[in-house]
Structure formats: C-alpha cells, structure tokens
Amino acid sequence: MNKEVDNPAGSIPRHVAIIMDGNGRWAAQNGRPRLAGHRAGVKSARQIVEACAEAQVEILTLFAFSSENWQRPAEEVNALMRLFIEVLQREVATLHDNGIRLRFIGARENLPTILQKRIEDAENKTAANTRMTLMLAVAFGGRWDITQATRQIANKVSTGELDVEDIDEAMVSRHLSLATFDDPDLLIRTGGEKRVSNFLLWNLAYSEIHFSDTLWPAFDSTDLATAFEFFSQRQRRFGQLDNQKEASAD
Ligand code: FPP
Numbered sequence: 001m002n003k004e005v006d007n008p009a010g011s012i013p014r015h016v017a018i019i020m021d022g023n024g025r026w027a028a029q030n031g032r033p034r035l036a037g038h039r040a041g042v043k044s045a046r047q048i049v050e051a052c053a054e055a056q057v058e059i060l061t062l063f064a065f066s067s068e069n070w071q072r073p074a075e076e077v078n079a080l081m082r083l084f085i086e087v088l089q090r091e092v093a094t095l096h097d098n099g100i101r102l103r104f105i106g107a108r109e110n111l112p113t114i115l116q117k118r119i120e121d122a123e124n125k126t127a128a129n130t131r132m133t134l135m136l137a138v139a140f141g142g143r144w145d146i147t148q149a150t151r152q153i154a155n156k157v158s159t160g161e162l163d164v165e166d167i168d169e170a171m172v173s174r175h176l177s178l179a180t181f182d183d184p185d186l187l188i189r190t191g192g193e194k195r196v197s198n199f200l201l202w203n204l205a206y207s208e209i210h211f212s213d214t215l216w217p218a219f220d221s222t223d224l225a226t227a228f229e230f231f232s233q234r235q236r237r238f239g240q241l242d243n244q245k246e247a248s249a250d
Helices: 023-029 034-054 067-071 074-097 113-126 142-159 169-175 221-232 242-249
Strands: 015-019 059-066 100-105 132-140 186-189 208-211
Touching: 023 034, 034 059, 034 074, 034 132, 034 221, 059 067, 059 074, 067 074, 067 132, 074 100, 074 113, 100 113, 132 142, 142 169, 186 221, 208 221
Parallel strands: 015 059, 015 186, 059 132, 100 132, 186 208
Antiparallel strands: none
C-alpha cells in the first residue's frame, strides 16, 4: 500500500524516541520493590517494540539507562545491569527472528564487560535486519554525546585530518551517536514529568514531544496510539513558514 496516499499527514513517525519513566513509582504503587517495576518495564518495552514494528516505525530509540543513573544506589545499578544482561540473553533471538536490528548508543566502555560482549554479539547477529532498528541508549547522556563528538573532531583537527573550516552542523551530526540515522520525529516521555533529562539534546531540536502521565510499566499500545494521534495532528515546519515548508516538500 502506498504510505503517502494512505496517510497523507504522515501520521506514523519514522523515528520514535522514548524516555521510559515511572518504573519506581509503579512499583511503589503496587507495594513491590523497585526491581519489580523495572521487570514490568521490560514487559512494556517488549509490547511497544512489537507495536512500533507493526506500525512500520523505522527506528525506535529507548532511553534505558542515563549517564545520571550511575548515581543511583549501587544495589539498583547492579540489579539493572544484571537485568539488561538477562534481557539480551532472552530476547535477542526473538528480535532477530522478527527482522529487528539492535544498536546501542552510550558510553559502553563503562558497562560490565559481560554486558559489553552481549551488546556486541547482539549488534553483530542482527546487523543485516531491515524491518526496524531498535536503538537502546545505555549509559547515555546528550551532553556526553556532544562531548565525545567534540573530542573526535578535535583529534582529527590535531592530526591534520580535518581543518577547522570543515566543521559545520552536518559534520558535528556525523560524530554524534545517531550519526547517519535521522533525528527522532516524535519524543514520548512517560511518567508525568515534562523534561528532556539530558536525552538526545542535539537530535531532538525539531522533534514533536508528547508527555504521557502513564507510568512506563502501564504504558501500552493504546497509549502509543494516543501519542501517534498527537503526532498526526502536529504540523512540522522546522522553523519555516507554512508556505515555505510546502514549497520545500514539493
Ligand atoms: C525508569 O523508571 C527506569 C529506568 C530508566 C531503568 C531501566 C528501564 C527499564 C528496565 C525498562 C526497559 C528496559 C529495556 C532493556 C528496554 P524510574 O526508575 O526512573 O522510575 P521513577 O521515576 O518512578 O523512580
């Protein structure tokens, strides 16, 4: 079916990014330990991955662990690392069978060695899949990303590979973690807070932002449909006027 004709407003975002917030509060509301909230969060993630693939989303980026999350109590950090290792062990084959390519962004050198290995194996195994890319942001922060890009560019200038005059927005973009992937069209944040919390700072410049009060473990395909409905009603102008956008879309 022709997507343009079927859906002229472009109601399905091509790249969806999600700040999955509210696992801890969900656990507290249900009288359970925080880890139970994170486990329930994994179930939600699985459901949303399926729903996005069915809706023909091309890239789904999930913020699983931020640079700031290292400051949580060691017990919770360790439990989350164990959970990530377990989830990769359990889910990669299913993701692969469903044509999903897994990619990771973040300071992976700070992760436990075994998790780094699982990440590398998952990326290699699923590298040729084309149905949807599932991008997991782990040990990721927007400021970290801009800093590491700056460092790479500065190194290239110091070795003479680049001239200062070569540095423009496209060059900075290429050195960020999303590199050649398009920027998110839609950012969803669950759990009621209205912040970007050091997620993809550069890449969210023109994203539509949908805040949902639903706590992440309770977020389901109906909530996702609400977010897509919000997106379909937005008019994206990228800083231009309406008539300019129409002209440049021709
Ligand atoms: C957000 O809730 C939870 C996290 C950032 C931790 C990790 C996320 C998951 C386990 C879900 C999906 C995992 C994968 C691997 C896709 P919070 O702890 O900040 O909740 P609170 O704000 O209610 O305390």
